Amino acid sequence: MSEFLSLEDLTLAYGGSVAVDRLNLAIRQGELIALLGPSGCGKTTTMRAIAGLLAPRSGTIRLDGKDITRVAPSRREVGLVFQSYALFPHLSVFENVAFGLRLRKEPDLAARVAEGLATVGLSDFADRAPAALSGGQQQRVALARSLVMNPKVLLLDEPLSNLDARLRLEMRMELQRVQRETGVTMVFVTHDQAEALALADRIVVMRGGAIEQVGTPEQIWTEPASGFVADFVGFETILPDPETGGALAWRPAAVTLGSGPHSGVIRGASFAGAHREYVLDTPLGVVKAETPASAPPLAPGAEVAFDLPRERAVRLASA
Ligand SMILES: Nc1ncnc2c1ncn2[C@@H]1O[C@H](COP(=O)(O)OP(=O)(O)OP(=O)(O)O)[C@@H](O)[C@H]1O
Numbered sequence: 001m002s003e004f005l006s007l008e009d010l011t012l013a014y015g016g017s018v019a020v021d022r023l024n025l026a027i028r029q030g031e032l033i034a035l036l037g038p039s040g041c042g043k044t045t046t047m048r049a050i051a052g053l054l055a056p057r058s059g060t061i062r063l064d065g066k067d068i069t070r071v072a073p074s075r076r077e078v079g080l081v082f083q084s085y086a087l088f089p090h091l092s093v094f095e096n097v098a099f100g101l102r103l104r105k106e107p108d109l110a111a112r113v114a115e116g117l118a119t120v121g122l123s124d125f126a127d128r129a130p131a132a133l134s135g136g137q138q139q140r141v142a143l144a145r146s147l148v149m150n151p152k153v154l155l156l157d158e159p160l161s162n163l164d165a166r167l168r169l170e171m172r173m174e175l176q177r178v179q180r181e182t183g184v185t186m187v188f189v190t191h192d193q194a195e196a197l198a199l200a201d202r203i204v205v206m207r208g209g210a211i212e213q214v215g216t217p218e219q220i221w222t223e224p225a226s227g228f229v230a231d232f233v234g235f236e237t238i239l240p241d242p243e244t245g246g247a248l249a250w251r252p253a254a255v256t257l258g259s260g261p262h263s264g265v266i267r268g269a270s271f272a273g274a275h276r277e278y279v280l281d282t283p284l285g286v287v288k289a290e291t292p293a294s295a296p297p298l299a300p301g302a303e304v305a306f307d308l309p310r311e312r313a314v315r316l317a318s319a
Helices: 043-051 093-103 109-119 135-147 165-182 193-199 217-222 227-232
Strands: 005-014 017-027 032-036 058-063 078-081 153-157 185-190 202-207 210-215 237-240 247-250 256-271 275-282 285-292 303-307 314-316
Touching: 005 043, 017 043, 017 210, 032 043, 032 165, 032 193, 043 078, 043 153, 043 185, 078 135, 093 109, 093 135, 109 135, 109 165, 135 165, 165 185, 165 193, 185 193, 193 217, 202 217, 202 227, 210 217, 210 227, 227 237, 227 247, 227 314, 237 285, 256 285, 275 303
Parallel strands: 032 185, 032 202, 078 153, 153 185
Antiparallel strands: 005 017, 005 058, 202 210, 237 247, 247 314, 256 275, 256 303, 275 285
16 A cells, blocks of 8 residues: 555653554545544544644654654644634635735745635635635635645544534535545544545544544445444444354344344334334343334334344454
């Protein structure tokens, strides 16, 4: 694999407490990588180290063949877009995007700002104040501001989390389009598995300061490498497999409800639009199942037969 950005044995700590422990990751040029994991797993800490805002305790960061571990943030050619867009409220959209270019006294300022605004579809908004823009538009200004600096890597920390559901979908497509058109290598942080699956070329699932699995969205979705990843992508019933000593995991839709060799009691039921979700207490443990919304509803307290078909489970080395 041709590595463009590589993190080698990276250990990151705040004072005495280690937040990321000997992390290894190689990213190709032009890739769109998602760092996915629950709160506190070390995603933001990893991004801060790549940006140069946190000096590693040990390990190496290489970008485009160069060791940048001790290079100052402003010389790294790494762009950073925060979750709060941090635009300057008193500057116009144009001046916000021009800010970094002016600091560096770069040539062709007006043309480059115009190109940046065109890339994010905001050519007509150059004279507006940030306050006169929607959240999604502000986010796109922040993106343009980073892009005009021609970074080798663009880091995005929860870029969509402040947007409402509809805008988030729009910005997902926008980010993908910008990435395709500019070819810039992007690493973004999210705790939303749907976002990671929809956007990323590869997903890095993190847990407790370490990498749990790296794979394409398809691999993570269909072949989770551990119980932790399986649970994260919706395999909500994970039971020991006496045949192999490992474990088996099922998504709710893979559980047959109404017939089968097992029996359980419905503890909870909820309507989710296209389907109904059930939580069952069973001698095997808690089982989560769903049925199409068109199927007759089952009441809490009812006893129901069910099956856990082996052929619809994923196999895990351990639960
Ligand atoms: N400034 C800090 N000082 C001390 N500890 C910190 C600091 N920032 C983060 N941590 C700790 O480092 C660990 C990793 O935090 P980090 O912010 O990287 O997690 P995260 O995966 O980005 O979480 P979130 O999704 O909540 O942003 C956590 O245990 C956190 O408490």
